[in-house]
Amino acid sequence: MKAVAAAIGLSAAFGSQAVAADLGGSCCADLEERIAELEATTARKGTRKVSLTISGYIAQEITHWDDGGESNTYIHGLGPTQTSHVKFNGQATIVPGWTAGYLLRIQDLTGNAFSGGANAINQFNATKNDPPNAQMAFWYLQNKDLGKVSIGRMAHAAKSAAMFTDASGTQIIDNYTFLAGFPQLIIRSGGDLNPTSLTWGQLAFCYSQALPLGGDCNGIVMNGVRYDTPTIGGFSFSASWGEDDFWEIAGRYAGEVSGFKLAFGVGYSEMHDETTTGAAVARDKDSQFFQVGGYAQHLATGLFVHAAYGYEDNNDTLLLNGRRAKNGEHWYVKSGIRKAWLPLGATVIYGDYAQYIDQLGPAALALGATSSTMDRFGGGIAQEIDAAAMTVYLKYQHYEADMSGAALSPAATNLDDADLISLGALINF
Structure with a gap:
């Protein structure tokens, strides 16, 4: 043993x-x-009490354009508000039911097709690389029963209330704004680039922000205070105010009813701030913008339709060039099918149409225009790749427009069409 x-x-x-x-x-x-x-x-964080989430996406396009007299191919981003970016989102629990947090969003404006100025992307210039910027920076307090209050530079109550109802998976890459639509391209007239001041964006101009946005006329982030109610039965409401000064209200709904996915949004904003995003075009500003939009998708078939409408009342504002700002309106419809035919992910096939009515910018008014209609139609196909959180897409857009006015020169009444074909991709992280 x-x-x-x-x-x-x-x-x-x-x-x-x-x-x-x-x-x-x-x-x-x-x-x-x-x-x-x-x-x-x-990711490191300064305190273990506050969680930190880092997210965002990278998006780039290759666009071939043809204005009837010239064609070329440019590489660009989806600037400015839907461009490549990174978000830092933090949150901490104060006591049960109460949280505090912050959001910092930094944009990459490489190849900013939307930006104006002397070096804007147009027939004379293929690229404009604006520096990165902190698009959003705000903190918030939230109670699950009382709602959320945010303070800082942020998206306000009515921002994109109509546009963001588009749940087809193509909202970022194709919508009724000109954020990735080359608003600085000059409209060719009878084959000539004359007058050079007449760009496509001058027929889709929003005075709320003094920018050629087309749709979503007040959809720019600004400093202010915002309140959001809790979501009850799919409904939520928002209100916000900002310095010198503007205010907005909005209502939203999202849910599923009888086999349909539904989303609706309505918003109203008043803008009196003379020093907004674009270059000042008037000493005083008095712009009101109303918008409404919706989305419906039949879940069994994947068939969907999205529509949006906006009206901007500029109260006959006197511009710096001596002209009076007109009231403008726009409407948009997109329809198609979203279906997972491939194991990669959902495929989206769609067609869309937008019309911009009397959205005359300062340069168009200076030429003597008193009314205008711009039509934009096209469509595309997008393939989602779930394993890579990625969307690859191909889209086509056609622009055509008419202006009228007794003082217009013949060159400004014989406007050529333009065509754009874009291949792009967006990958989330």
Whole structure:
């Protein structure tokens, strides 16, 4: 028995030494390597009490355009508000039911097709690389029963209330704004680039922000205070106010009813701030913008329709060039099918049509225009790749327009059409 006990003890001793050797050998080396890898790929935060989420996407397009007298191919982003960006979102629980948080969103404006100025992307210039900027920076307090109050630079109550109802998966890449639509391209007249001041954006101009937005006339982030109600039965309401000064209200609904996915939004804003995003075009501003939009998708078939309407009342504002700002309106419809035919993810095939009526910018008014109609129609196909959180797409857009006015020159009444074909991709992270 003593011999057996001694043998067992010796075996245990050698076994423990073997285990110790394993723990100090390749086992621990692998573990330390894995820990180092996790540390290298983990976002750091200043305090363990506040969570931190990093997200965003990268989006770029290759666009071939033809204005009837020239054609070319440009590489650009989806600037400015839907361009490539990274978001830092933090949140902490104060007491049960109460949370505090913040959001910082930084944009990459490389290849900003929307930006104006001397170096705007147009027939004379293929690229404009604006610097990155902090588009949003705000903090908030939220109660699950009372709602949420946010303060800082943010998207306000009615921002994109109509446009964001588009749940087809193509809202970012194709909508009724000119954010990725080359508003600075000059409209060719009888084959000539004359007058050079007449761009497509001058026939889709919004005075709320003094920008050629087309639709979503007040959809720019600004400093202010915003309140959002809790969502009850799919409904929510928002209100916001900002300095010198503007205010907005909006209502939204999202849900599923009888086999249909539904989303609706309505918003109203008043803008009196003379120093908004675009270059000042008037000493005083008094613009009201109303918008409404909706989306319906039959879940069984994937068939969908999205529509939006906006009206901007500029109260006959006197512009710096001596002209009076007109009231403008626009409407948009997109329809198609969203279906998972491939194992990659959903495929979206759609057609869309937009019309911009009397949205005459300062340069168009200076030429003597008193009314205008611009039509934009096209469509596309988008393929979602779920494994890579990615969407690859191909889209086509056709622009055509008419202006009238007793003082217009013949060159300004004989406007050529333009065509754009874009291949792009968006990948989320």
